Amino acid sequence: MPTDPKPADRSYLFVLSSARTGGNAEALARRAAAALPRAVPQTWLDLARLPLAPFEDIRHSVGVYPASEGHARTLFDATLAASDLVFVVPVYWYAVPTSAKLYLDHWSGWMRVEGADFRGRMAGKRFWAVTILSDRDLRQAEPLLGTLKLTAEYLNATWSGSVVGFGNKPGDVLADHAALADADRLFGAGGDLASSFRP
Template sequence: MGTGTGRKFLFVLGSARRDGNTEQLARLAAEQLGDVEQRWLWLGDVPLADYRDVRYPVSERPEPTGNEELLLDATLEATDIVIASPTYWYSVSSSTKRYLDHWSNWERVPGFVEAMAGKHLWAVTALAEEPHQAGALLDALERAAVYLKMTWRGGLVGVGNRPGDVLSDTTALTTAKTFFTA
C-alpha cells in the first residue's frame, strides 16, 4: 500500500488508558501502512453521551453535533475502520460499545448505510488471557460488518496484562507486521 491507493484508515482507540497494549499493537501494525493516510481518535478525547435509541420517529431524530458529529464524519471519511479495543469481559470496552451503538442512530443519517457498504472493518485487541478469549469481541465486530455490508478483515489479538506486556507476545508482533497488508 502506498501513495495513490486512496485508502484512509480510521483507528478508533477504545482503551481506558492511552498507549496501552492494544494501542501499542495497533501502532506496530500501522507502521506497515507506510504513507497511507491514518487518523487516530482516542475515545477518551471525544467522549460520546450515553446511547439513547432515537431512531423512531424519524422526524424527531436530532442531527449529530459535537463529538458525535466528529466521529460520524471521521467514520464516513474512512475507507478502513480499525476498532482498537482491549477485550474487557470478553467484549469491547464501554467507550467502544457506545461508539458502535451510535451507529444504530446513524443508520437514519442520509447516506450512512450506503457509505458503510464496502468499507473495511478490522479489529485490534489485547487481553490478559489466552487469545481465543477474544472470540466474542471478534464475532460481534464481524457481525456488524456483515450487517452493514462491510468487508470484515479480521482481528489482530495480542496477550498482555500490564502496560507494555504485549511487546513480549512474539506471535502477535509477527502477525502485526503483515496484518494490514495481507
C-alpha cells in the same frame, strides 16, 4: 455493489477504546500501522478523548435523528471518510470496551440522520480489529471479534482481519513477539491472526 478503493484512495481510521492511555492495544495497533505505506493517510481517534452522550433509542418514536454535533460529529465524519476502520479494542469482560460499544450504538442513530446515507456509505468499507487479552485462552476474544464481524456483515462492510495479542499491564504486548509479527503483516495479508495463542 460498492467498488473496492484503489490503494491510492485508502485511508485508515484507528478508533482507540482502551480506558487508559499508552496501553497494549494502542501499542499493537501502532505496530500494525507502521507497515502501511507512508502515502496512505492514517487518522487516530481516542474515544476516551471524544466522550459520546448516552445513546437514546428514538427509532420508533421520533424516527429520525438530528445531525451529530461535537464529538459525535467528529466521529461520524471520520468514520465516513475512512476506507478502512480499525477497532483498537482490548477485551473487557469478553466484549468490546464500553466506549467502543457506545460508538457502535450511535451508528444506529447515524443510520437515521436524514440525507446522511450512513448505512449506504459504510457498505464496502473494510473493518479490522486489533485486540488484547490477558488470558492465554483465545476463546475470550471470540465474542468481541464476533460482535465486530457481525456488525461488518450487517452493514455490508468487509471483515478484513484481526490481530490478537497477549498482555495485561502496559507494555506487555511488546514482549509478545508472535503478536508483533502478526501486526507487521496484518494490513498486507489480512485474515484473523492469533499466532500468540497457537500451541
